[in-house]
Amino acid sequence: MKKIGLKDVANSAGVSISLVSYVLNGQAVQKKVKKETAKRIIEAANNLNYKPDLIAKSLKMSKTHSIGLIVADIDYRYTSGITKAIEEEAKRCNYTVIYGSSNERRDAFVELINVFTNRRVDGLIIIPVEGCEDQLHLLQGYGIPYVLVDRLFKNIDSSYIGLDNFQASYNATEYLIKLGHKKIFFCNYHTTLFHLQERNRGYKKALLDYKIKFKPDWLIEIPNIPEDRYENVTHGLNDVFEKKKECDAVFFASDNLAICGLKYFIEKQIRIPDDVSVMSFDEYDEFEIFYCSITHSRQPLKEMGTLAVKTLVNLIEKRGVGKHITLKADLVAGKSCKEGMISV
Numbered sequence: 001m002k003k004i005g006l007k008d009v010a011n012s013a014g015v016s017i018s019l020v021s022y023v024l025n026g027q028a029v030q031k032k033v034k035k036e037t038a039k040r041i042i043e044a045a046n047n048l049n050y051k052p053d054l055i056a057k058s059l060k061m062s063k064t065h066s067i068g069l070i071v072a073d074i075d076y077r078y079t080s081g082i083t084k085a086i087e088e089e090a091k092r093c094n095y096t097v098i099y100g101s102s103n104e105r106r107d108a109f110v111e112l113i114n115v116f117t118n119r120r121v122d123g124l125i126i127i128p129v130e131g132c133e134d135q136l137h138l139l140q141g142y143g144i145p146y147v148l149v150d151r152l153f154k155n156i157d158s159s160y161i162g163l164d165n166f167q168a169s170y171n172a173t174e175y176l177i178k179l180g181h182k183k184i185f186f187c188n189y190h191t192t193l194f195h196l197q198e199r200n201r202g203y204k205k206a207l208l209d210y211k212i213k214f215k216p217d218w219l220i221e222i223p224n225i226p227e228d229r230y231e232n233v234t235h236g237l238n239d240v241f242e243k244k245k246e247c248d249a250v251f252f253a254s255d256n257l258a259i260c261g262l263k264y265f266i267e268k269q270i271r272i273p274d275d276v277s278v279m280s281f282d283e284y285d286e287f288e289i290f291y292c293s294i295t296h297s298r299q300p301l302k303e304m305g306t307l308a309v310k311t312l313v314n315l316i317e318k319r320g321v322g323k324h325i326t327l328k329a330d331l332v333a334g335k336s337c338k339e340g341m342i343s344v
Contacts, residue, residue, distance in 0.1 A: 004050045012044040046141040068116035068124040069099035085305025093313050106131045123316045145315035159322035161308045165195045168297045168329035169202030177210045181248040188253035190221035199253045233260035255282035273338035293334030
């Protein structure tokens with residue numbers, strides 16, 4: 001059978017070999033390749049079952065008993081919790097974990113994919129970033145097993161271990177409503193990532209079910225840029241509190257947004273829960289030293305990490321098919337939400 005090379009992909013896509021090389025090495029944006037062209041090249045590579053030499057070689061060699069772990073942001077408490085669970089289960093299964101952080105950047109994600117395939121890892125556990133679907137399609141074309149954790153893409157059929165983000169967000173919003181809160185602001189990232197959109201949807205559905213009319217300015221959207229997070233949260237909250245908008249509570253869609261919010265409230269001398277109630281999706285280590293305990297949704301990180309490894313090892317060792325597992329969050333009541341307000 002003829003070995004498929006870059007020239008074959010180029011001929012099929014009707015482009016130059018250099019363009020094919022740029023796209024398949026994750027340099028499409030850097031080299032300003034048009035989106036339609038990049039898509040055509042990826043489709044051609046998948047249709048021809050193109051595999052780079054490094055993949056072909058690794059398939060012929062023995063397993064390395066190593067797993068690549070790509071996290072989206074190493075600063076998350078969530079990340080350290082799930083990484084610990086993954087390492088423990090991988091060790092039990094006689095696998096070593098090699099990990100790296102994309103820092104929510106697609107270019108860094110592409111680079112990590114290249115690093116791990118060159119290292120000939122047996123499989124990947126991935127917390128993906130926005131806009132990385134093409135790379136996931138390529139992994140499938142190369143035959144490299146992987147499991148997505150926390151974040152999934154509706155247009156990609158892959159193994160996935162994650163949370164029912166809609167229900168967790170619904171439950172947290174409902175908790176605030178039952179305490180009597182009517183003007184609940186929601187601070188989330190401005191993103192197309194499905195799990196965060198589901199948190200938006202859960203929040204809005206709870207308001208709808210309790211006949212609270214959602215107002216567009218209740219949604220505080222923050223650019224997903226880790227290094228500018230605090231400045232962006234400050235800007236978003238200033239729009240609420242400096243303009244003296246009526247606000248009973250702020251629900252933060254992630255722990256790192258919440259910690260920025262708490263810092264803001266301290267600096268502005270806004271008292272929690274007397275002046276505003278605070279709810280967080282996930283918990284942060286610094287919550288423990290705050291002057292009042294923070295009410296939050298808690299994800300089952302150990303279970304998620306353990307299931308991710310078990311699912312991936314089964315795929316690597318061809319002992320089973322991929323799985324799509326959705327877990328539930330727990331609501332942990334603290335002292336950051338004011339009680340005894342007028343009931344809705």
